[in-house]
Amino acid sequence: MAFLELMNLTKKYQGKILAVDNMSLGINENEFLVLLGPSGCGKTTTMRMIAGLEEVTEGDIVLEGKSIKGLQPKNRGVSMIFQSYAVWPHMTVYQNIAYALKLRKMSKEDIKKRVQKAAEMANITEYLERSPNQLSGGQRQRVAVARALAVEPKLFLMDEPLSNLDAKLRITMRTELKKVHEELGSTTIFVTHDQSEAMSLADRIVVMNKGTIEQIGTPNEIYHNCESMFVANFIGSPPTNFIDVTIELEDKRVIAKHEAFQFNITTHIKETLKSYEGKKVVLGVRPENFTVTDEEKKLFKSKVQFMEPQGSHTIAVIGLSGQQLKIVSTKIFDVKVGQQLNIGINQKYFFFDKESGERIR
Amino acid sequence: MSTKKIMAKTTFYIIIVTVLIAVLLPFFFFVSSSLYSSYEVYQFPRSFLPKMSFDIMVTWEDDMYQLHVYDDEDDFYELMIYTSNIDDFRIFLKRELSIQLTNEEIESDFSASKTGGPVYETYKKDLLYNFKTFFSITNNADKAILNSVIAAGWTILISLTLGSMAGYAVARYGFAGKNKLNLSLLLVRMFPAVAIAIPMLVYLIKMGLNNTMFGLAIVYSVGNIALTAWITSSIFQGINVELEEASVVFGASRFQTFLKITLPLAFPGMVACSMYAFLGAWNDSITALILSSNNPTLSLLIYKALGMSGTIQLSAAGAVILIIPALVFTFIIKNYINQLWGDVKL
Numbered sequence: 257m258a259f260l261e262l263m264n265l266t267k268k269y270q271g272k273i274l275a276v277d278n279m280s281l282g283i284n285e286n287e288f289l290v291l292l293g294p295s296g297c298g299k300t301t302t303m304r305m306i307a308g309l310e311e312v313t314e315g316d317i318v319l320e321g322k323s324i325k326g327l328q329p330k331n332r333g334v335s336m337i338f339q340s341y342a343v344w345p346h347m348t349v350y351q352n353i354a355y356a357l358k359l360r361k362m363s364k365e366d367i368k369k370r371v372q373k374a375a376e377m378a379n380i381t382e383y384l385e386r387s388p389n390q391l392s393g394g395q396r397q398r399v400a401v402a403r404a405l406a407v408e409p410k411l412f413l414m415d416e417p418l419s420n421l422d423a424k425l426r427i428t429m430r431t432e433l434k435k436v437h438e439e440l441g442s443t444t445i446f447v448t449h450d451q452s453e454a455m456s457l458a459d460r461i462v463v464m465n466k467g468t469i470e471q472i473g474t475p476n477e478i479y480h481n482c483e484s485m486f487v488a489n490f491i492g493s494p495p496t497n498f499i500d501v502t503i504e505l506e507d508k509r510v511i512a513k514h515e516a517f518q519f520n521i522t523t524h525i526k527e528t529l530k531s532y533e534g535k536k537v538v539l540g541v542r543p544e545n546f547t548v549t550d551e552e553k554k555l556f557k558s559k560v561q562f563m564e565p566q567g568s569h570t571i572a573v574i575g576l577s578g579q580q581l582k583i584v585s586t587k588i589f590d591v592k593v594g595q596q597l598n599i600g601i602n603q604k605y606f607f608f609d610k611e612s613g614e615r616i617r
Numbered sequence: 618m619s620t621k622k623i624m625a626k627t628t629f630y631i632i633i634v635t636v637l638i639a640v641l642l643p644f645f646f647f648v649s650s651s652l653y654s655s656y657e658v659y660q661f662p663r664s665f666l667p668k669m670s671f672d673i674m675v676t677w678e679d680d681m682y683q684l685h686v687y688d689d690e691d692d693f694y695e696l697m698i699y700t701s702n703i704d705d706f707r708i709f710l711k712r713e714l715s716i717q718l719t720n721e722e723i724e725s726d727f728s729a730s731k732t733g734g735p736v737y738e739t740y741k742k743d744l745l746y747n748f749k750t751f752f753s754i755t756n757n758a759d760k761a762i763l764n765s766v767i768a769a770g771w772t773i774l775i776s777l778t779l780g781s782m783a784g785y786a787v788a789r790y791g792f793a794g795k796n797k798l799n800l801s802l803l804l805v806r807m808f809p810a811v812a813i814a815i816p817m818l819v820y821l822i823k824m825g826l827n828n829t830m831f832g833l834a835i836v837y838s839v840g841n842i843a844l845t846a847w848i849t850s851s852i853f854q855g856i857n858v859e860l861e862e863a864s865v866v867f868g869a870s871r872f873q874t875f876l877k878i879t880l881p882l883a884f885p886g887m888v889a890c891s892m893y894a895f896l897g898a899w900n901d902s903i904t905a906l907i908l909s910s911n912n913p914t915l916s917l918l919i920y921k922a923l924g925m926s927g928t929i930q931l932s933a934a935g936a937v938i939l940i941i942p943a944l945v946f947t948f949i950i951k952n953y954i955n956q957l958w959g960d961v962k963l
């Protein structure tokens with residue numbers, strides 16, 4: 257059994273709004289798990305149920321083999337970093353960090369030691385006597401981190417802790433959070449809807465959609481091996497291109513056919529696709545898996561509609577039978593809008609079932 | 618600066634000044650009236666500021682002293698009283714001019730006029746004469762002040778405790794009929810105090826609480842609880858829920874959280890809120906007349922004194938006595954008043 261186990265966890269607000277739907281998930285000790293998903297998919301709700309701030313409608317939460325579902329938040333051994341930091345403005349930084357320790361009736365010296373240690377890790381030793389009102393957003397965030405560290409919890413919960421920081425500070429703080437995690441090996445659940453944050457922090461990412469889990473996997477698996485159209489669309493920027501194609505069999509060949517192009521499927525997926533003969537499936541191609549190539553190797557010809565230079569690479573928007581595709585290339589920098597390009601495709605493509613949106617494997 | 622801007626600024630200041638005058642003029646009127654002597658009150662036109670002293674002239678005719686008071690409006694000495702009885706002079710000086718002198722002082726000052734012609738004197742007025750009179754004619758004024766303080770204290774305590782609990786519930790918990798409760802809270806406020814006071818008298822008598830300040834405070838609190846709930850609920854709403862949730866996650870119970878996090882954060886707003894309770898209790902005389910006429914509060918006492926004496930300067934003194942503690946209270950909490958405008962974000 258995993259360190260933390262969510263078993264068929266379900267949350268209905270006011271008996272009707274289904275926020276989390278039968279979610280099962282195991283989190284290993286020392287793991288950094290990221291819950292990623294669009295707004296309203298139930299990430300915060302999941303966290304709050306684990307913390308004990310929200311009642312569980314159905315299912316169970318098991319930490320170290322014991323159910324914590326019925327426990328008061330304070331008895332669960334979890335600590336949390338809130339999106340608004342939730343640093344108490346009427347206490348000094350020191351008092352903020354010491355609050356939980358005092359409630360645990362620890363001795364003065366022990367409290368002092370713990371606060372000192374936590375403050376050092378979070379890099380705020382020089383602000384201990386200040387009031388939070390005299391701190392910047394980033395510094396307040398560190399106070400929240402120190403406060404969470406000081407209680408030495410079994411589990412860290414972080415709900416979009418970086419979303420109120422500016423872009424630069426976010427990246428700095430995320431490196432620091434990662435460092436703290438590596439030093440302590442603490443088990444962490446981190447919520448975000450920022451995929452680059454998720455990718456850079458996570459041991460494993462849980463992609464959520466409408467209260468259910470779409471896919472669990474390492475950042476690489478999530479990106480290169482999407483389970484569903486939802487994941488392929490949600491992860492990656494620009495997102496995966498989706499093209500409807502018809503599967504046809506000719507002799508021993510399996511062909512994906514589109515009005516503008518067709519190609520021979522050579523990967524192992526060929527066998528599975530045979531059962532889709534004559535049916536429409538969705539071809540998913542990540543922008544960087546289209547290639548700009550020469551006349552012979554091209555799959556189709558297309559006109560450039562927009563160019564979005566990004567410095568290291570260029571995003572080109574091209575047309576294909578009334579549809580727009582986005583391609584990413586590190587080669588085309590001097591292409592003009594309206595120019596014709598020869599577009600090829602490499603073999604890292606996905607096929608999805610048109611009805612269910614599931615990956616065809 | 619453009620003409621438009623100047624116009625706007627001028628209008629702004631005109632409005633401000635008008636408001637200030639409207640607020641301060643009655644206040645000025647009361648304070649200055651309380652410092653007049655009886656003689657000044659009945660002069661026409663009345664002087665704008667109260668006199669600090671009187672110039673008098675004493676002459677000796679027909680074996681009697683004749684007392685003249687200088688009238689600066691018409692620039693002559695007006696004959697006020699002539700008698701051979703020194704006691705009468707003492708009483709006249711005290712009652713009409715608020716000048717406190719003993720018979721001996723009067724005798725020695727006046728006697729020179731018997732031989733050396735008119736005697737001119739300038740006597741200092743006792744500015745606090747009306748206040749002293751007020752306390753002497755209302756024999757239990759100090760008890761009444763204490764009563765008022767106690768009644769106001771209880772009212773603040775009761776309405777803040779119950780009101781803030783209700784306000785907290787409205788702010789934090791969703792429950793059926795919440796909006797109706799919100800509205801009905803204000804409805805209570807619409808009942809005239811008298812309408813509540815009479816039925817309440819029956820209850821208070823049953824509980825043996827009539828003529829007590831606690832009983833009075835209960836009645837004052839009826840309207841204030843609603844108002845306090847209304848105001849505090851918006852204060853509590855202004856406090857980020859995550860601050861409380863953080864406390865709960867970090868080991869506090871709900872109650873500890875309320876005491877250690879919510880209350881300190883809401884405190885400034887609640888202090889400001891206490892002003893309503895204070896003023897409501899402090900200024901009321903009607904309810905007190907019904908519920909506690911044998912054990913009056915200051916404001917009831919003044920109300921009664923007005924009926925008895927009927928002189929303007931004495932009533933004014935009573936009003937000032939009533940205003941001062943209210944001003945002191947407002948001054949103490951002045952730093953918190955701004956919270957009522959909702960200019961806090963936590």
Ligand SMILES: Nc1ncnc2c1ncn2[C@@H]1O[C@H](COP(=O)(O)OP(=O)(O)OP(=O)(O)O)[C@@H](O)[C@H]1O
Nearest residue numbers: 269273274275294295296297298299300301302449
């Ligand atoms: N207290 C509540 N009462 C009713 N419905 C709620 C409540 N809190 C959340 N919901 C609903 O539950 C769903 C999940 O909300 P949740 O806050 O968990 O989303 P989230 O994934 O954290 O979104 P975000 O990224 O915007 O923070 C949403 O549809 C939301 O409207």
Ligand SMILES: [Mg+2]
Nearest residue numbers: 299300301415
């Ligand atoms: Mg959320």
